[in-house]
Amino acid sequence: MTGAAADTLNKPGTAPARTMRALTLVADRKIELLEVAAPPAPGAGEVQIAIKAIGLNHIDVWGWRGMAFAKRKLPLIVGVEAAGEIAAVGSDVTSVKPGERVVAYGALTCGQCKACREGRDNLCENVASIMGFHVDGFARDLVNMPARLVVKIPDGVNFRDAACAPVAFGTVQHMLFDNAKLEPGETILVQAGGSGIGTSAIKMAKAIGSTVITTVGDDAKAEKAKALGADHVINYKTERFESIVRKLTGKKGVDVAFEHVGPDTFNGSLLCLKRGGRLVTCGSTSGQSITMNLFQLYLQQYRIFGSFGCSLRNIGESLAKMAAGLTPVIDTEVPLAEFERGLNRLEGRQVFGKIIVTF
Numbered sequence: 001m002t003g004a005a006a007d008t009l010n011k012p013g014t015a016p017a018r019t020m021r022a023l024t025l026v027a028d029r030k031i032e033l034l035e036v037a038a039p040p041a042p043g044a045g046e047v048q049i050a051i052k053a054i055g056l057n058h059i060d061v062w063g064w065r066g067m068a069f070a071k072r073k074l075p076l077i078v079g080v081e082a083a084g085e086i087a088a089v090g091s092d093v094t095s096v097k098p099g100e101r102v103v104a105y106g107a108l109t110c111g112q113c114k115a116c117r118e119g120r121d122n123l124c125e126n127v128a129s130i131m132g133f134h135v136d137g138f139a140r141d142l143v144n145m146p147a148r149l150v151v152k153i154p155d156g157v158n159f160r161d162a163a164c165a166p167v168a169f170g171t172v173q174h175m176l177f178d179n180a181k182l183e184p185g186e187t188i189l190v191q192a193g194g195s196g197i198g199t200s201a202i203k204m205a206k207a208i209g210s211t212v213i214t215t216v217g218d219d220a221k222a223e224k225a226k227a228l229g230a231d232h233v234i235n236y237k238t239e240r241f242e243s244i245v246r247k248l249t250g251k252k253g254v255d256v257a258f259e260h261v262g263p264d265t266f267n268g269s270l271l272c273l274k275r276g277g278r279l280v281t282c283g284s285t286s287g288q289s290i291t292m293n294l295f296q297l298y299l300q301q302y303r304i305f306g307s308f309g310c311s312l313r314n315i316g317e318s319l320a321k322m323a324a325g326l327t328p329v330i331d332t333e334v335p336l337a338e339f340e341r342g343l344n345r346l347e348g349r350q351v352f353g354k355i356i357v358t359f
């Protein structure tokens with residue numbers, strides 16, 4: 001080992017240990033906290049991050065349950081979304097220094113293709129894998145990453161909040177502003193407003209001056225959604241959200257529908273749109289397939305956006321929002337060893353906001 005990497009690794013407070021903790025999915029629904037080999041010093045173009053916080057997302061639940069179509073091998077270190085501190089850098093890395101706080105992009109994009117060069121990282125033509133889903137993720141003490149895939153955390157944003165930037169905030173930022181192009185004064189329907197991305201969407205939409213209608217599954221969540229600033233909250237278990245949205249909008253419908261629930265709500269969300277309205281979706285937690293009325297689609301001139309992940313720019317925008325005071329809603333913080341308790345809570349839809357795993 002030579003050069004800056006060796007110097008950095010020898011500094012006190014970085015990680016001289018040869019083993020580290022890693023939360024490892026060993027079988028479907030079976031996660032163990034294992035001692036595994038620590039990564040080598042970062043190579044050229046790489047940084048080594050000491051992980052401080054992980055954000056849980058539905059993709060973690062999918063991964064934990066097991067997905068027949070996902071190409072991957074167990075054991076697999078979990079964790080898709082993370083914040084940490086630079087522990088060491090490769091000899092040629094000048095963009096970040098040891099001790100700086102960063103979040104990491106959650107997919108190993110190529111950095112070379114047209115989409116990557118244009119900053120549309122989530123449309124990379126050669127994306128290798130999603131961290132924590134296809135390949136080893138962030139739920140470990142140390143991880144080596146390409147330096148170009150980390151984004152610095154601004155002063156005043158803590159690790160817990162920053163850990164929500166790469167997936168939760170980044171995804172919502174991309175959905176609302178790159179895809180649906182939500183504008184001040186427009187009305188948006190946010191489905192499942194109590195979820196990690198639902199709470200983020202409510203706050204981001206209110207922050208630009210949109211009117212927010214949201215759905216939740218119980219009255220306690222309704223109170224919390226109102227406290228976040230939602231203008232109208234509908235308990236979808238006791239009321240038909242389609243009819244209420246029509247009433248609230250004087251039969252016109254909303255400008256934008258924010259979807260991630262899937263079959264249970266998708267056609268209802270379409271019905272809530274005004275003519276020419278936009279539906280943006282990033283998830284399908286209630287299933288995979290629906291039947292759609294094509295007459296309605298073209299006569300009403302709906303625009304439907306599929307959205308997955310975000311760009312590096314969106315992560316920077318998300319962190320900037322946090323620094324300006326628009327922070328994520330945190331449901332629970334659990335220690336590393338209780339990761340599965342967090343997953344159980346997320347799967348059971350008991351959450352209001354994000355679940356964070358701390359190191």
Ligand SMILES: [Zn+2]
Nearest residue numbers: 110113116124
């Ligand atoms: Zn690429």
